[in-house]
Amino acid sequence: MSTTSTGLVSSNGTELIAGASYTNGNGINVSETVSAIIAADRAPETAWTTDETTITNQETALTTLQGDISTLQSAYQSLSDFTGIFNGLSATSSDTSAIMATVGSSATAGTHTVVVSNLATVGSSYSSEVTSGSISSGALVIQIGNGAAQTINIPADSSSSGTTTLANAAAYINEQGLGVKASVITDSGGSRLSLTSTSSGAAASVSVESAPGGLSFTNIAGKDASLTVDGVPIDSATNTVTSAITGVSLSLTGTTSSSGVTVQVAADTSSITAAVSSFITAYNAIITDLNSQFQYNGGVAAGSTSSSSDSTSGVLESDPSARLIQQQLLNAISVTGSDSTSSSSSSTTAAVSQLSQLGITMNDDGTLTLDSTTLQSELNSNYSGVKSFFESTTSGSFSGNFNNLLTNLTDPTNSAITLDLSGLKANYTQDQSNVSTLETHLTALKATLTTQYSTLNTTLQMYPTNLMEVETELGYRTTTNSSSSS
Numbered sequence: 001m002s003t004t005s006t007g008l009v010s011s012n013g014t015e016l017i018a019g020a021s022y023t024n025g026n027g028i029n030v031s032e033t034v035s036a037i038i039a040a041d042r043a044p045e046t047a048w049t050t051d052e053t054t055i056t057n058q059e060t061a062l063t064t065l066q067g068d069i070s071t072l073q074s075a076y077q078s079l080s081d082f083t084g085i086f087n088g089l090s091a092t093s094s095d096t097s098a099i100m101a102t103v104g105s106s107a108t109a110g111t112h113t114v115v116v117s118n119l120a121t122v123g124s125s126y127s128s129e130v131t132s133g134s135i136s137s138g139a140l141v142i143q144i145g146n147g148a149a150q151t152i153n154i155p156a157d158s159s160s161s162g163t164t165t166l167a168n169a170a171a172y173i174n175e176q177g178l179g180v181k182a183s184v185i186t187d188s189g190g191s192r193l194s195l196t197s198t199s200s201g202a203a204a205s206v207s208v209e210s211a212p213g214g215l216s217f218t219n220i221a222g223k224d225a226s227l228t229v230d231g232v233p234i235d236s237a238t239n240t241v242t243s244a245i246t247g248v249s250l251s252l253t254g255t256t257s258s259s260g261v262t263v264q265v266a267a268d269t270s271s272i273t274a275a276v277s278s279f280i281t282a283y284n285a286i287i288t289d290l291n292s293q294f295q296y297n298g299g300v301a302a303g304s305t306s307s308s309s310d311s312t313s314g315v316l317e318s319d320p321s322a323r324l325i326q327q328q329l330l331n332a333i334s335v336t337g338s339d340s341t342s343s344s345s346s347s348t349t350a351a352v353s354q355l356s357q358l359g360i361t362m363n364d365d366g367t368l369t370l371d372s373t374t375l376q377s378e379l380n381s382n383y384s385g386v387k388s389f390f391e392s393t394t395s396g397s398f399s400g401n402f403n404n405l406l407t408n409l410t411d412p413t414n415s416a417i418t419l420d421l422s423g424l425k426a427n428y429t430q431d432q433s434n435v436s437t438l439e440t441h442l443t444a445l446k447a448t449l450t451t452q453y454s455t456l457n458t459t460l461q462m463y464p465t466n467l468m469e470v471e472t473e474l475g476y477r478t479t480t481n482s483s484s485s486s
Contacts, residue, residue, distance in 0.1 A: 027461040034449045038442050045438060048431040055428045057315040059421060065289060065322070066410075066417045072282040073406040078275045079390040080399050085275045086387040090268035091248055095261040098254040107247030107265050115260035116227045116252055120239045123197040123205030123222030127215050129190035134163045138212025142195065144179050145203040152176055154212060166193050180206055197222055201237025225252055228260070269379045272386075273372055280360065283333070284367040290326040291365055293317055321420040325409065330366050332405045335398045350382050352389035354398065 078084045089109060091101035099114055125142075127135075137156035143149045154172055157164045164172075170182035170193060180195045193215075197204040201224045208217035225236040229244040239252040248265060293314035316322040336354045352358065359374025378386055392399045409415055 023463055025461050025464040027457040030453045030457050033453050034446055037449055038446050045435055048434050052428055052431045055424050059424055061315050062417050062421055068286045069409050073410055075279040075282040080403055082391055085272050088268040088271055089265055091265045093261055093263050098256045099261045100251040101263045102249045104247045110265050112230050112245055112263045113260045114229050114263055116256045118226050119252055120200040120225035121223045122200045125195045125206045125208045125217045125219045127193040127217050129192055131190040134165050135215055136213025137162055137164050140211050141209040143207050143209055145205055149209055150178055166191050267383055273375055277370055280368045280370050287366045293322055321416040324416055328405055332402050335401050350385050352385045
């Protein structure tokens with residue numbers, strides 16, 4: 001009897017179906033036979049699951065790119081917003097050891113001369129030395145500035161002693177909240193009770209009118225700060241002066257010479273430089289990422305004799321949206337504005353039409369480099385021109401064009417990335433549907449095949465018995481008894 005191989009083999013390499021060995025009654029391995037057929041029919045899933053993995057990686061890369069573009073938009077908005085960084089002012093002092101200056105929202109640009117004659121001080125009063133460490137209890141009468149006298153009845157430590165320690169007296173005075181801070185000062189001569197005003201200035205001077213047990217006090221009056229701002233005399237109870245220059249807070253830390261200290265309120269160029277640097281960093285992050293997606297290193301590596309190529313492209317290599325975004329950004333950064341002049345009539349204001357005028361140049365890989373010295377020079381000499389360059393909304397200007405591009409790239413509905421992600425999601429869903437449909441089919445097929453091959457297995461197992469019966473009927477095989485009787 002001849003047999004034909006089906007090509008199905010078991011895990012040990014033997015054929016599962018067909019072959020002379022199946023006439024011996026051993027049958028077939030139904031489980032392995034069915035599994036082999038199901039595995040062959042499941043082959044299309046490999047392409048679908050591989051595609052799902054690719055799509056997942058592409059979605060991750062696109063989402064990262066989307067976040068980087070949002071970061072770039074935020075960084076550029078700080079430069080292009082009319083209420084942004086170019087409207088900020090900073091205050092500088094020619095002598096920070098004497099005066100520190102900070103600006104608020106109401107400050108205006110200008111230069112001021114400040115002369116500080118003396119600083120504000122706090123008033124204090126200290127007692128004569130107490131060698132025993134204790135004082136008599138009783139009334140302590142104090143006066144803060146020109147206010148009414150206030151009496152503090154210092155209690156005794158016990159009803160029998162009529163005295164209290166300096167430490168207990170100081171603690172009791174502090175509990176009263178009368179605008180003075182009491183403390184004990186000790187030196188080689190003994191201890192003193194010290195009273196210091198919690199506020200500075202002449203109006204907060206502390207004086208002791210009377211004390212228990214004949215304790216005497218020495219009063220030191222507080223002083224107001226005395227200064228002139230642009231020649232105008234000013235007294236201040238504190239060393240923080242907020243009313244001398246509109247929107248500017250002066251922190252006095254020392255006196256000055258008669259020529260004074262120059263306080264200049266001007267554009268905050270250091271913050272502008274930092275904002276430009278942040279914009280470039282955000283832009284470079286996107287370009288670097290996109291470059292890595294389309295990179296390819298082929299041919300023979302240096303020092304190698306191998307001719308194999310090495311591709312280092314990213315998951316977005318074949319993504320048209322990523323390539324489009326790369327091209328759009330590179331084109332936008334190279335735009336030369338048609339008119340970026342300031343509305344100011346100043347003859348010193350010049351047009352700034354391209355980034356290179358600000359010290360921003362493009363490298364061979366599309367990334368940008370900032371020469372902060374050039375930018376600072378342009379800000380110092382042509383502030384209005386630089387401001388207009390970044391704040392312009394004209395369609396032909398660099399800023400107008402760049403802002404429009406960023407708006408399109410971050411559109412939550414119609415941006416290239418949003419549409420791309422939507423398409424990838426649809427493809428992923430289709431792959432999942434294909435896998436699910438196939439698995440449903442394979443489950444049913446497995447049940448059918450198991451039934452069929454189980455029936456075949458039973459038939460093969462019965463083959464020797466059935467063959468014997470047929471041969472006996474045909475006279476090819478005789479029974480043992482008939483053979484012996486003949």
